Amino acid sequence: MGMAGPFGPAFFIPVTHPFLYRRAASLDDATHALAEPGTLPLGGGTDLLVTIAEEIARPDVVVDLRSIPNGDAIVELEDGRVRIGATARISGIAQNGLIRDRYSALAQACDVVASPALRHMGTIGGNLCQRPRCWYFRQGIPCLKNGGGDCPAVLGENQYLAIVDGGPCFVVHPSDPAVALTALDADVEIASANGVRSVPIGEFYTLPRDRLDQETILASGEVVSAVVLPSESAGGVQRYRKVMQREAWDFALVSVAGCKRPDGEVRIVCGGVAPRPWRVNSSVEEDVSSGGLDDETISTLVDRALLDVEPLSKNAYKVDLTAAMLRRVIAELA
Numbered sequence: 508m509g510m511a512g513p514f515g516p517a518f519f520i521p522v523t524h525p526f527l528y529r530r531a532a533s534l535d536d537a538t539h540a541l542a543e544p545g546t547l548p549l550g551g552g553t554d555l556l557v558t559i560a561e562e563i564a565r566p567d568v569v570v571d572l573r574s575i576p577n578g579d580a581i582v583e584l585e586d587g588r589v590r591i592g593a594t595a596r597i598s599g600i601a602q603n604g605l606i607r608d609r610y611s612a613l614a615q616a617c618d619v620v621a622s623p624a625l626r627h628m629g630t631i632g633g634n635l636c637q638r639p640r641c642w643y644f645r646q647g648i649p650c651l652k653n654g655g656g657d658c659p660a661v662l663g664e665n666q667y668l669a670i671v672d673g674g675p676c677f678v679v680h681p682s683d684p685a686v687a688l689t690a691l692d693a694d695v696e697i698a699s700a701n702g703v704r705s706v707p708i709g710e711f712y713t714l715p716r717d718r719l720d721q722e723t724i725l726a727s728g729e730v731v732s733a734v735v736l737p738s739e740s741a742g743g744v745q746r747y748r749k750v751m752q753r754e755a756w757d758f759a760l761v762s763v764a765g766c767k768r769p770d771g772e773v774r775i776v777c778g779g780v781a782p783r784p785w786r787v788n789s790s791v792e793e794d795v796s797s798g799g800l801d802d803e804t805i806s807t808l809v810d811r812a813l814l815d816v817e818p819l820s821k822n823a824y825k826v827d828l829t830a831a832m833l834r835r836v837i838a839e840l841a
């Protein structure tokens with residue numbers, strides 16, 4: 508919906524559901540406010556306000572985390588790990604010298620998120636916790652996530668949905684940074700009124716077969732306070748490759764993050780193919796780590812990586828796309 512302003516058309520999101528807005532004075536203040544039922548955290552608001560307008564989210568109160576002092580800091584810890592505060596902007600992470608030097612896969616992933624304006628508004632905490640983009644879910648159609656009895660995409664428009672780990676719902680995970688962070692073995696720091704805990708990002712996301720109402724393990728009242736990158740993942744060879752339908756400012760049809768650490772360990776993770784960042788079989792990663800691979804061996808490794816994929820009626824093209832991208836990234840790592 509839009510209206511004419513002095514500088515041309517101005518667009519706004521028609522939010523019909525009323526809610527209170529408050530700015531957090533500190534992380535402690537935020538977690539205590541979030542302990543109240545009906546309260547949600549706000550980062551850049553680029554997804555939350557849309558989900559409120561779409562009536563997918565109906566908070567009574569939103570707590571703005573951006574006012575937390577130093578909540579966006581990117582710092583090296585004494586033990587060499589790097590901590591990125593949850594309200595760090597996607598564009599700030601992409602441009603940060605420490606991240607570009609040591610964790611370039613993350614910088615590359617942040618560089619290709621959405622548009623410059625969305626990268627400037629969006630925070631890493633909000634990006635990791637954004638809701639999936641399945642058309643049926645977002646339109647309020649009674650799919651499994653909206654309280655319906657089945658997934659209309661199975662017999663309907665499933666061209667952008669999952670080819671692996673789906674069922675009974677086939678959403679794909681939308682975040683580019685999450686895919687790179689999984690390949691970098693990052694930890695997610697989670698805060699609540701009860702204190703702070705930390706989980707490997709590989710355990711942060713849930714699958715639809717385990718729960719349908721949300722995509723992360725966050726309990727009510729918990730927020731992401733930071734992501735922490737291990738020193739072992741710094742440097743080496745790092746790649747983030749993404750294919751989009753429109754070639755710009757769009758979610759990944761398929762993406763691949765590949766990292767070969769200085770100690771030789773390899774991590775390969777795909778985006779756009781599963782309800783969470785999808786790490787390939789560790790035996791494939793080990794064989795890539797041994798290096799010296801010719802084209803034929805790489806093709807065999809890619810076939811092994813994709814053994815479990817099961818495309819839906821309209822997304823078999825994603826299998827070929829993923830294979831092509833894996834071939835390219837594995838060759839670059841090898």
Ligand SMILES: Cc1cc2nc3c(=O)[nH]c(=O)nc-3n(C[C@H](O)[C@H](O)[C@H](O)COP(=O)(O)OP(=O)(O)OC[C@H]3O[C@@H](n4cnc5c(N)ncnc54)[C@H](O)[C@@H]3O)c2cc1C
Pocket residue numbers: 547548549550551552553554555556572593597619620621622625628629630631632633634635636637638681682683684729730731732756757758759
């Ligand atoms: C047109 C378009 C294209 C896009 N393309 C891409 C893309 O290519 N790649 C990509 O990765 N993303 C893409 N996005 C998503 C965009 O990057 C996200 O909207 C943004 O990163 C979300 O960040 P935010 O800070 O605005 O989150 P918000 O909108 O503030 O929050 C999003 C969700 O996370 C919750 N939340 C916020 N902060 C926290 C926290 N610290 N802890 C726990 N929960 C929290 C909110 O309650 C809400 O549910 C696109 C978005 C649009 C609109």
